[in-house]
Amino acid sequence: MSASQSAVRSRAEAIKVSRTFDWMICFVLFFIILGGYHIHYMLTGGDWDFWTDWKDRRLWVTVAPIVSITFPAAVQSVLWWRYRLPFGAVLCVLGLLFGEWINRYFNFWGWTYFPINFCFPSQLLPGAIVLDVILLLSNSMVLTAVVGGLAYGLLFYPGNWPVIAPLHVPVEYNGMVMTLADLQGYHYVRTGTPEYIRMVEKGTLRTFGKDVAPVSAFFSGFVSILIYFLWHFFGKWFGSTAFVKST
Amino acid sequence: MAATTESVKADAAEAPLLNVKNMILGSLVYLVFYAWVRWYEGVYGWSAGLDSFAPEFETYWMNFLYIEMILEVVTASILWGYIWRTRDRKVMSITPREELRRHFHHWVWLVMYAWAIYFGASYFTEQDGTWHQTIVRDTDFTPSHIIEFYLSYPIYIITGGASFLYAKTRLPTYQDGNSLQYMVAVVGPFMILPNVGLNEWGHTFWFMEELFVAPLHYGFVFFGWAALGALGVLNIECQAIGKLLKKDLA
Numbered sequence: 001m002s003a004s005q006s007a008v009r010s011r012a013e014a015i016k017v018s019r020t021f022d023w024m025i026c027f028v029l030f031f032i033i034l035g036g037y038h039i040h041y042m043l044t045g046g047d048w049d050f051w052t053d054w055k056d057r058r059l060w061v062t063v064a065p066i067v068s069i070t071f072p073a074a075v076q077s078v079l080w081w082r083y084r085l086p087f088g089a090v091l092c093v094l095g096l097l098f099g100e101w102i103n104r105y106f107n108f109w110g111w112t113y114f115p116i117n118f119c120f121p122s123q124l125l126p127g128a129i130v131l132d133v134i135l136l137l138s139n140s141m142v143l144t145a146v147v148g149g150l151a152y153g154l155l156f157y158p159g160n161w162p163v164i165a166p167l168h169v170p171v172e173y174n175g176m177v178m179t180l181a182d183l184q185g186y187h188y189v190r191t192g193t194p195e196y197i198r199m200v201e202k203g204t205l206r207t208f209g210k211d212v213a214p215v216s217a218f219f220s221g222f223v224s225i226l227i228y229f230l231w232h233f234f235g236k237w238f239g240s241t242a243f244v245k246s247t
Numbered sequence: 248m249a250a251t252t253e254s255v256k257a258d259a260a261e262a263p264l265l266n267v268k269n270m271i272l273g274s275l276v277y278l279v280f281y282a283w284v285r286w287y288e289g290v291y292g293w294s295a296g297l298d299s300f301a302p303e304f305e306t307y308w309m310n311f312l313y314i315e316m317i318l319e320v321v322t323a324s325i326l327w328g329y330i331w332r333t334r335d336r337k338v339m340s341i342t343p344r345e346e347l348r349r350h351f352h353h354w355v356w357l358v359m360y361a362w363a364i365y366f367g368a369s370y371f372t373e374q375d376g377t378w379h380q381t382i383v384r385d386t387d388f389t390p391s392h393i394i395e396f397y398l399s400y401p402i403y404i405i406t407g408g409a410s411f412l413y414a415k416t417r418l419p420t421y422q423d424g425n426s427l428q429y430m431v432a433v434v435g436p437f438m439i440l441p442n443v444g445l446n447e448w449g450h451t452f453w454f455m456e457e458l459f460v461a462p463l464h465y466g467f468v469f470f471g472w473a474a475l476g477a478l479g480v481l482n483i484e485c486q487a488i489g490k491l492l493k494k495d496l497a
Contacts, residue, residue, distance in 0.1 A: 008344070011496070025354075029477065031364060035364035039368040039372050043464045093354040119474070243423050244430070246425075
């Protein structure tokens with residue numbers, strides 16, 4: 001190709017071309033990242049995310065942030081560090097929520113008839129916003145990992161509290177005390193219903209009472225910090241422009 | 248004056264940089280086809296998909312499987328063969344404008360790949376979770392698997408392969424070897440299909456559909472990460488397009 005020739009006919013056309021690419025890139029990134037993030041999340045934390053009777057005060061709070069901070073960290077490492085776009089985490093989480101809501105409505109409800117108030121997805125947006133804002137303000141990967149990662153873990157339970165609180169109200173049923181979410185699970189029997197399969201409220205949770213959710217969130221925040229570091233470097237590798245040459 | 252008229256005529260005859268009609272039509276093909284597939288699941292999943300020993304299962308689901316497999320092999324052969332056979336053998340001597348047009352065309356392919364990945368990795372994979380929570384399997388070929396593993400995954404493999412081949416055969420940017428991350432973004436999700444072998448082999452030992460997060464499923468997770476290779480493709484494309492537009496945008 002000749003270096004003297006131009007690909008466009010005017011500056012106005014160049015701007016139009018550039019904007020058109022921006023939109024196409026947004027669309028492609030949104031849906032491809034959605035696909036990868038969703039398959040990762042549903043197979044590492046999915047059961048806690050699918051059903052309200054799995055959304056407990058211990059393992060849901062622990063697992064969901066740890067497995068969901070992965071893609072936001074990786075995407076931030078390209079969108080911020082290469083393009084100064086401060087919305088990597090929010091882009092990922094909005095994609096994931098889009099995929100989940102479509103699925104819960106059209107498939108969980110539309111195909112297998114579980115009511116939406118039994119199978120709505122977890123809310124991850126508050127943590128993602130904080131992660132992006134800390135990166136934007138600090139321009140520091142370390143600070144985002146340490147402060148953002150911890151906040152991501154800590155904010156998960158409060159972020160979900162408004163929607164899950166009514167389902168954690170205790171009820172008595174056939175002489176047993178359980179939550180309303182448990183009761184939903186008993187009424188909508190699934191292959192994952194048996195108590196030896198359901199991973200909720202393990203350990204000495206009942207005797208620790210109200211303290212367990214904050215402790216789980218704190219532990220989750222701690223691991224989220226480590227996972228953020230790891231996935232930041234994964235993201236750098238995935239953003240590589242290297243070419244493999246045949247020998 | 249005459250020269251100006253000629254140049255205006257040439258502009259009018261020239262193919263547009265971005266063929267929007269192709270992009271919309273292509274997107275509609277995926278959307279309408281998958282809407283039909285979802286309708287088929289809704290009707291025949293419950294009425295003919297619960298018992299793999301029933302004759303209606305053979306009629307509505309196994310025949311669906313055989314037909315889709317044949318169509319996938321034929322489609323991949325024709326599409327990939329066509330892109331390869333019509334490759335540009337003088338790709339390094341195209342004009343900058345033609346290169347820009349091809350980048351747009353490449354991005355149309357990537358838009359199709361995005362649709363295909365969404366439906367395969369997100370829509371039909373999580374759908375499989377709710378089906379297994381509802382129906383205890385008695386075959387590897389449950390209705391959700393016939394759609395998820397053997398339809399939606401091959402479709403994104405075919406689309407991703409076509410996108411990669413288009414870039415490799417038409418764009419100067421990709422002539423200097425093979426882009427590592429483009430290969431990751433295409434081959435990684437492709438590997439999810441062979442990983443079905445591990446999955447089904449494992450399920451013949453254990454009933455694990457009660458638990459979607461069972462470690463047996465982590466192969467899908469690992470290969471799902473490869474979708475992030477799209478970030479590398481994005482970086483390569485931004486560099487290439489930036490180079491084409493730089494002096495006009497300055």
